[in-house]
Amino acid sequence: MNYALKASALALTLSLATAASPAWADFWSDAGAKFKGVTLHGVTESTPPSNYIRNVLAPEFEKKTGIKVDIETTSWDQMYDKAIKDMEAKTGIYDMVYIEQDIIYSYLARNFLVDITKTLKDQPDLKAPTYDDANFTSFANYFKDASGDLFGVPMEAFLKTYLYRKDLFDDPKIKEAFKKETGKDLKPATTHADYTEIADFFTKYGKDNGMELWGTTAQAHTGHPASWYEFFESIVPTFGVYNWGIDAKNNYAATVEHGGAMNSDKAKAALKYWLHLRDIAPPESTQSTWTETATTFAAGRVAQGLIYGENAAWIASDPAQSKVVGQVGFALPPLEPGVLDDAKAGKGYIGYYDGGAFGVPVTSKNKEASLLFLEFIGQNEVQPDWAIAAPRITNTATFDDPKVKEMDVKLGGFYTMLKDEGKLFAGAPPYPFHAQVREATAPIFYDILTGKIGPDEGLDQMAAKAEEELTSLGYRK
DSSP: OOHHHHHHHHHHHHHHHHHHSOOOOSHHHHHHGGGTTOEEEEEEEOOHHHHHIIIIIHHHHHHHHSOEEEEEEEOHHHHHHHHHHHHHHTOOOOSEEEEEGGGHHHHHHTTOBOOHHHHHHHOGGGOOTTOOGGGBOGGGGGGBOTTOOBOOEEEEEEEEEEEEEHHHHTOHHHHHHHHHHHSSOOOOOSSHHHHHHHHHHHHHHHHHTTOSOBSOOOOOOSSSHHHHHIIIIIIGGGGTOOGGGOBTTTTTBOSGGGTOOTTSHHHHHHHHHHHHHHHTSOGGGGGOOHHHHHHHHHTTOBSEEEEEHHHHHHHHHOTTTOSOTTOEEEEOOOOOTTHHHHHHTTSOOSSBEEEEEEEOBTTOSOHHHHHHHHHHHTSGGGHHHHHHHSSOOOBGGGGGOHHHHHHHHHTTSHHHHHHHHGGGOBOOOOOTTHHHHHHHHHHHHHHHHTTSSOHHHHHHHHHHHHHHHHHHTTOOO
């Protein structure tokens, strides 16, 4: 057979082989074939990143694999309650659950979650070629156990930053009034004294000029954990009190008497500072969680505030939801002297690095299919549009995507701050007793907010209650 005939025969053989092979376009259709007809059920908080999963990524995954994904988005407290009860009762209702960064340690201690690293190593046929947990930012470390195995695929990560109204801060008339009243130039605050002065000024300015304008936000709900979190995760660290004021290396001491800092002078100063801000904030602040502070800022009712990053970008860029588009500036939170140095030295942090991941409960009836979905949402390929639609970045490559860079410019460097300054922030401390201590101390905290007890006495009681709970749980000896 001459060369031409050989080539022709080879081409025919390859053509026939191709025609006879399954019409699987890639890894996803191949891996998903045995799960076609399966419906995965997930529960998460109703946030912009979660809604993107439900509305965009889940339908894309179904197209590629034939696996249907039903994502239930609900309130934070309902999401948390449903996930925990399902895993405790081992009912297997949910195949995927949202894991907030601050609760992961409790879940690991109770063996609630599938070890993603181990499973993909033991079952290499499940490992997608486009998935690699080395692609994640350092935020993924919060979802690993002591041996470095991953138990949740990060799906949102953001800082709680200082937002301010550039249009107000740059207004000549307002700048002149501020200078006349304070003797200072109006600019974003770097200290708590400056922040308070600016907040006082704008609340008075709004009142004097008949404006619906106040000087600051305050996430100060009198019966929701959001206020407890605002204080312990966002306020006291800026005063130099870290890890809730509990010293894990000192027998989990919380009281100053035993070497803790929950009721320290710094903590008490932080609480009085924050309560003053609450008092000069919009009236809705006493019923505001992380959601309402964002809508308050977006409505143009405040001059400045600490806002979770999941909301910051839409406030700055979405005219359908925000009245202050193009008028939002971003800065680091105001700090006491020495706190920034602590953060740079790795001895402390300046605020909350928030976010969450999707994990697979060990009680799931569809663990393998669920892991495929987690790998799908963890790919570099799906991240850029997600980062633009919802201000979150979990993969390092996302920072360099042209579309994300363009959006970063529109947002005044919001993503650049996350990339460059993220190391100065921290997630919640690695406490498996997180929820128990929060629940034990929160009623006292709410009594402080409603005025039933003074701030100093209240923090003394909270620190003592924390130690009592830690003793009951077996952490304090």
